[in-house]
Amino acid sequence: MSILAKEAEIVEEFEMFEDWTEKYEYLIDLGRALPLIKEELKTDEYLIKGCQSQVWLDAELKNGKVFYKADSDAQIPKGIVSLLVRVMSDEPPEEIVKTELTFIDQIGLKEHLSPTRSNGLVSMVKQMKLYALAFQS
Amino acid sequence: METIVEKAKQIFDVHAIRADFPILSTMVNGKPLVYFDNGATSQKPKSVIDSIINYYSNTNSNIHRGVHHLSQLATDAYEVARTKVSHFIHAKSSSEIVFTKGTTEAINLVAQTWGRNYLKSGDEIVLTAMEHHANIVPWQMVCEQTGAVLKVIPMDENGELILEEAEKIIGLRTRMLAMMHVSNALGTINPVEKVMEMAKKVGALILLDGAQAVPHFKVDVQALDCDFYVFSSHKMFGPSGVGILYGKEKILAEIPPYQGGGDMIKTVTFEKTTYNEAPFKFEAGTPNIEGGIALGAAIDYLNAMNHAEVLNYENSLLHYGTDTLLNIDGVRIIGQAAQKVPVISFSIDGLHPYDVGFILDKQGIAVRTGHHCAQPVMDFFKVPGTIRASFAFYNTFEEIDIMIAAIHLAKKMLK
Numbered sequence: 001m002s003i004l005a006k007e008a009e010i011v012e013e014f015e016m017f018e019d020w021t022e023k024y025e026y027l028i029d030l031g032r033a034l035p036l037i038k039e040e041l042k043t044d045e046y047l048i049k050g051c052q053s054q055v056w057l058d059a060e061l062k063n064g065k066v067f068y069k070a071d072s073d074a075q076i077p078k079g080i081v082s083l084l085v086r087v088m089s090d091e092p093p094e095e096i097v098k099t100e101l102t103f104i105d106q107i108g109l110k111e112h113l114s115p116t117r118s119n120g121l122v123s124m125v126k127q128m129k130l131y132a133l134a135f136q137s
Numbered sequence: 138m139e140t141i142v143e144k145a146k147q148i149f150d151v152h153a154i155r156a157d158f159p160i161l162s163t164m165v166n167g168k169p170l171v172y173f174d175n176g177a178t179s180q181k182p183k184s185v186i187d188s189i190i191n192y193y194s195n196t197n198s199n200i201h202r203g204v205h206h207l208s209q210l211a212t213d214a215y216e217v218a219r220t221k222v223s224h225f226i227h228a229k230s231s232s233e234i235v236f237t238k239g240t241t242e243a244i245n246l247v248a249q250t251w252g253r254n255y256l257k258s259g260d261e262i263v264l265t266a267m268e269h270h271a272n273i274v275p276w277q278m279v280c281e282q283t284g285a286v287l288k289v290i291p292m293d294e295n296g297e298l299i300l301e302e303a304e305k306i307i308g309l310r311t312r313m314l315a316m317m318h319v320s321n322a323l324g325t326i327n328p329v330e331k332v333m334e335m336a337k338k339v340g341a342l343i344l345l346d347g348a349q350a351v352p353h354f355k356v357d358v359q360a361l362d363c364d365f366y367v368f369s370s371h372k373m374f375g376p377s378g379v380g381i382l383y384g385k386e387k388i389l390a391e392i393p394p395y396q397g398g399g400d401m402i403k404t405v406t407f408e409k410t411t412y413n414e415a416p417f418k419f420e421a422g423t424p425n426i427e428g429g430i431a432l433g434a435a436i437d438y439l440n441a442m443n444h445a446e447v448l449n450y451e452n453s454l455l456h457y458g459t460d461t462l463l464n465i466d467g468v469r470i471i472g473q474a475a476q477k478v479p480v481i482s483f484s485i486d487g488l489h490p491y492d493v494g495f496i497l498d499k500q501g502i503a504v505r506t507g508h509h510c511a512q513p514v515m516d517f518f519k520v521p522g523t524i525r526a527s528f529a530f531y532n533t534f535e536e537i538d539i540m541i542a543a544i545h546l547a548k549k550m551l552k
Binding site: 020021024025028052053073074075076077 | 166488489490491492495496499506507521522546550551
C-alpha cells in the first residue's frame, strides 16, 4: 500500500469519532498495541530528545524498503509515533524522502507537531526522512 | 476544610477581582479558561493593559533625551514607575532600582559586572539545590571566566533546604550567596533570613531571586538587608520584557557598567567615555518604556488590595488544592514544605506529565508540565517532570474542582 493510501485509510478511521476523548482514547490504544522498539535500543544513540517527552527511533533497509521502529515515553506522542511508523514503514527510501505528510493535519492532531509542544515528534519526522536519505545513497 | 473555604469565599470577593482581568473570561477548546500557570506568567488587569494603550496613544516618545513635551511626559512617567517600584520593595531610593528585561537579565547583569570583576580563582558562589536555570547558568558562565566555583546547599524530601548543610557550605571562600526567595518548581518559601545570616558572617554578598515571591507577599529589601533583589514584571501582573534589579546604592556605584550604548554615558569621545551614575549606567539603549510604566500600573493595582486578605485567600487555595489532589489515587505532591506559596507540583503514578497536561488543556485548563527550568530539582525527586498548578488571587475553589474532575478523566483515558 502506498503512503498516500495509508494516509487515506487513517483519515477514514479517525472520521468515526465524534468527540476528542474517543479520538484520543483510540490514539492511545494504537500506541499501546504496537511493540515499537526493543528496550535495549532505548539509548541516547536512538533518542530524539524533546523538552518534555522523548522519542526513540531506529530504521533498517530490507529488500529495498525502509522499516522503522520507534517509541515514546508519553502515551499521546506514542500513538502518533505508531501512526507515523505505519505510514512510512515498508516503503522505498525515495518515496519516503519526497513525501509530504498530510494525514496528521487531516485527523486534527497537527498541534502535536508544533515545535512548541516540544515532544520530539517534529524532529522524528525529519529523522525518518534522514534515514531514508541515507539508505538511498 | 469546608468551613475554611466558605470563610475565604465570604471575606474575599474573587468575582469582583476576576472582572478586572479580561482574559479570564476567554474560552479554550470550548471550555471556560482555568488559568493555573501563574508561576510561568500571570494575567494582567485592565488597568495595566490600558496603561500601555494610553502610553502609545498619548505619551510615546524617547526618554532622557529630548526637551520636547512628549519626551518630558514619557521620562516623567518612566521615572514615576521607578519610584513606585522602589516603594513597592521598600528600597532606600529609586536610584537603587535598575530596569532590566527580566529576572534572568538582572542575574546575568550581576554575574557579568560584579562577578566578572571581583571573583578570583577559588572563590565560591553558593546556590541552593532548587534554583531555576536562570540562577545557575549565569554563575556557571562567570565561573568559567574567573575560576570561581559553585557550591550547592542541598534540600530534603519535602523540598526544604537543609540548614545544617548550609552552615558547612558557607565559609570564608564564599563571595556570593545567590538563592531563590521562593521556588518556582516546588513553591517552597525559603528561610532566606537564616541563610543570609550565615553569608553575612563571612562577608559574602547576597542576591535573592524574588521572581516567585513578589506576586504573593510583601517584600522589604531593607528589612531583608540583601545586596541584590531581582524579579520580573510579568509574574506580578505587569507586562513581559521588564524586570527589576534592586542593588544597594553603594554596590551599584562600585561595580562597572553592563552593556555599552546610549543613556548609560556622561561623555563620549573616541579616546575615553565616562559613565552615567547608577541606575542609568546599567540601562544602555532605549528601554521598554511602556513596560516600565505599565509595571507601575500593576504595582498600583497590587497596592490597592488588602494584602492580609490576599495572603489568606491564596493559602486557602493552596490547602484546598493540596487536599483535593491528595484524594486522587496515585497523586504525589513534589514539594511539601511547611511554608509555601500557592504552587502545587505533582505527579501521577504511571502517567507522563505531557499526556496529563494535554488532556487538561483539552478541557480548558492551563497548567505547566515539564521540568520548570529546574532540571536539578527533577533529578533530585527522580521524576522526568511534574504537572504544576500555580494559583493567583483571581483563581477560585470551583476552578480547582474543575481541575480535579479533569484529572479523573485523564486518568481514565490514560488508564
